[in-house]
Amino acid sequence: MTAARFFAGLDAGSTTTKGVLLDSEGAVVARFFRASGPRPRDSAQAVREQLAAQAGVPADRLPLVATGYGRAQVAGALKTVTEITCHALGARHLVPDCRTVIDVGGQDSKAIRLAPDGTVADFAMNDKCAAGTGRFLEIMADRLGVPMQYLGTLAAQAKVPASVSSTCAVFAESEVVSLLADSVPSDEIAAGLHEAICLRIAALANRVGITPPVAFTGGVALNPAMVSALSSRLGSRLVVPPDPQLVGALGAALVASRTAQIIP
Amino acid sequence: MSTAGIVRYHLAKEVTLPLMLAADSARRSLRRATRPKRTPPDWAGPPLACADRLRTIMARHYLLARHAAGAMPIAWVTSGAPVEILRAMGFYTVYPENHGALCGARMAGLDMSAPAENAGFSQDLCSYARIDLGLSLGARSPIGPLPRPDVLVCSTNICQTVLYWYKQLSHRYGVPLVLFDTPFVADELDEGTLAYMVGQLEALIPRLEPIAGKAFNARTFESYLLRAQRTSLMWGEVLASMTTRPAPMTIFDAFAHMAPVVSLRGLPVSERYYELLLKELRARVASGIAAVKGERHRLLWDNIAVWFKLGDFIRLFSQNGCVFVAATYTNAWAETVHYLDPAKPLESVARTYSLVILNRDLKHRMELMERMIRSYCVDGVLFHSTRSCKPYSVGQYDIQRALSRKCNVKAVLIDADTTDPRSYAEGPTRTRLEAFIESLDAGTSTQGAA
Structure with a gap:
């Protein structure tokens, strides 16, 4: 498999499920929100599919890292990372110092x-x-x-x-x-x-x-x-930072880009 | 004490129980042999062979307790009571705290404490106390019935709650309460306090003699004292085996294997048990057998176990290469044993039981934890803030802050309880623990970051 062009972060929060798509330059190319609702697994799947559609790849080919309260429920994630690590990474990306x-x-x-x-x-x-x-x-x-x-x-x-x-x-x-x-x-x-x-x-x-x-x-x-x-x-x-509610998903996408580059 | 009772007890001890336990052990071996083999998780080292023996010893202790009524005097005691004095008078001792922990591990904390809460005891009361009061109000223990006490012996070296808890028991069972009050030791133990405690121990003996139906014998007492000391020293060595990298056992093992040094201290059975366990651990160290394969981070646990989450915590930490190698809790039964001195028996008992971690100031606890961090090469500390045990939980934020700066360790604090799942929230706790593991993996210094 060649190195992926897009990397996704999915933050399955208690209220909202957020998705961020990064390109290979680390720029945010898409963002998605959806109420987590009573079936957070379905919401996560829907956002995952939106991210994949935007990236133009099948969902199972999109390198994705999940975070947030429902992270363990997200299908097809490379790995799960806690909100603590993701918010730290995302915030540092947007507010470098x-x-x-x-x-x-x-x-x-x-x-x-x-x-x-x-x-x-x-x-x-x-x-x-x-x-x-x-x-x-x-x-x-x-x-x-x-x-x-x-x-x-x-x-x-x-x-x-x-x-x-x-x-x-x-x-x-x-x-x-x-x-x-x-x-x-x-x-x-x-x-x-x-x-x-x-x-x-x-x-x-x-x-x-x-x-x-x-x-x-x-x-x-x-x-x-x-x-x-x-x-x-x-x-x-x-x-x-702009879109403060997306910082966790952004952090997850950053982890995805690092992880996907290590694991080809 | 009746002759028939004594005969029944000895019959159970020498014939019925050994047969029952042997049958149980055979049944388990057979089940193990015939059941399809489950592949152990890839992080798991070989389990401790001694675990079977431990199970038998503790099962025997609780089963025998049922036959002790009528054969020998029964004392219910707190975990920090000077049990050697009771042993010398032939008491069968029951530890409600150990029973509470067992109920917690069997997820029975809520059911056991319900009758106590229905009777008006607050949910904020220690859950061991609620389980025990629940038992006195008719709750059915998964461990089986405990024999009615003839006397209650309570020491305040672990908390003041025990005093009010045991007063309740005294009222409910209509039996005397004997108190060994150990004033809080701020800084050093002074002579006046020592004399006060020795005086209480001297007064306690003639109060217990009529209940025991037996005179106190100083020589028998000394022999129990010596055996208790040998046992606790061995327990210290068991814990020290975890200074080795990779650790041959973990603190989660120690939470189980501490039962004999708590509940059977001073008895030959516990001394023999730790000889066996030590032998096994030394062999594991010699051949480099790890309790958890791929040990990456070594951790220190502060406070009592979260009994109802043990299995989940073992999995979460072990699969991430995190091994708990030390705990202030398990250390409490080894830390003051060197004070025991048969030449000054009562004075040394007073020192041993009053200088335990929970009866001393935070400075002592800080220094102890610092020593443990260094000698066990610890990278991270987990503070369990226990709803049930405020004396153990107070000050943890300050200790956490000071230790992370001083010792360059990562630290996390979780809110939970020893046995009450209502004081525990799975999602937030899991996130905290996973974030803690992630920060250990990131492995940066916390020093100078403030």
Whole structure:
């Protein structure tokens, strides 16, 4: 088999399945998203086929590396690599000098400290519950009756954030219910929720130690209110790469290009 | 104690049980011989031959316990209780913590603790305690029934929970509780604390004598002390065999093979067992037999095992060439044994039992782990933050940070439990462990990276 021209990374996340296709020069030539849904294996397969179609090869000929919560479910992968390694690689590719990566995804959030050479020196992840993750914001947006994408804009309108003490999604939801019952404006509640989640993520990041530049990745980095709240909480500027939710898939594609070149 | 009970016990010990166990062993050999051979995973070295013997010894211990009631006094004891004193008075000892671990390994933690939780005990209480209280409330143990205690002996050298747990048992079974309180040792053990502990041991003997129906004999006590010391020293050598590269056994083996040094310490059977195990390990070292083929990374485990995940962890780490060669947990039954001294029996018992890892400050634990990292050539440390055991889990973040800087090791911390699967999340934990393995493979220094 000759060296492949395209390399794919597939990030089977808890909320969204993402695919990135690199050409032999390392340029991103295609990206795909799909809700992971109740059948993540099918979603992964669909994205894999889209990637292969774009590359113009049968799916079983496309060098692909899988990452994300559902990585073990992805058929036909050269190998599986954790989100930690993939986010580190992807972030370093997009923000070449970055030394800290904060990734907030649907199911977990993580802080990764990179060694000067870009390898993972230390990392911390949230506990087993959804506290401090995108899922937390999703549940809260639902309770406030606003679309998830609008939650950040709503929060940005608040003059003062409401006080939300819980980061447990279940407890915070009851707090939100009480605040709504007390007629607290929803923008203030949204801002309070952002503060609460940032406190949680900052604790995680401080555990590994913040060394700038700090890259902020994952779907939650698309929320400008999160970027500003987290940045002021950490006292450090956050660099959000383009398409932050694709950084894991990009990292996986980079692993695929390295692996496929070693294993002809 | 009745004559009939004593006769029944000896009949079981000398005739019925040996026959049952021999039949069981024969049945297993036959099954092994006739069953189609399963290809062992390509990472697996030859299994320890002693494992069969271990199984027989522990099965015999639990089966014999059922016949001990009526034949000899029965004491339920904590893992850090000064058992040599009890042995000298002829007590049959039962270790609820060991029983809890066995229940955990058989995935029975939840069912066993349900009656305790139904009775109002919090899910945040140590799961060994919940299993044991569940047993007192009618839960059926997969290990079989345990004999009712005549006395409960509790030492606070492992935690304070044991005191309240054993108070509950005392209330439920209507039997006396004997406490050996070991004040926390910050820095050095002072003379006042030592005298306080010796005083308790002196007072404990006349309390136990009427329950045992037997006078305490100092010479018998010393002989148990010496045998316990020899056994623990051998256990130390068993663990030290893993300083060899490739390691002839792993800590996952040690989690099982520690049962005799915990539950049967001071008894001839455990001394003989470790002679046998050591002999096998020395032979494995001499011929370079590895427990895990392709050993690439050597790891240190901190805290008690996640009993219900042992099999999965063995596979995950072994297939990636990662071998646990040391653990602060298994080391606890070897680390203070050199204090035992028949010339000063009670004082040396006080030192041995109060200077264990969980009764000492974090500085001691840090230094111990540093020594282990160096002598076992460790590349990575796994901290198991156990929902059940807060005294063991507190401070792990600080130790993790300090050790990664000082010793140039990778480290990971997982949230789990000894026996309660509700405190464990498969997906996030698996990701953490795989990322840890990936970072070991990437093999860069963590020093100076902060």
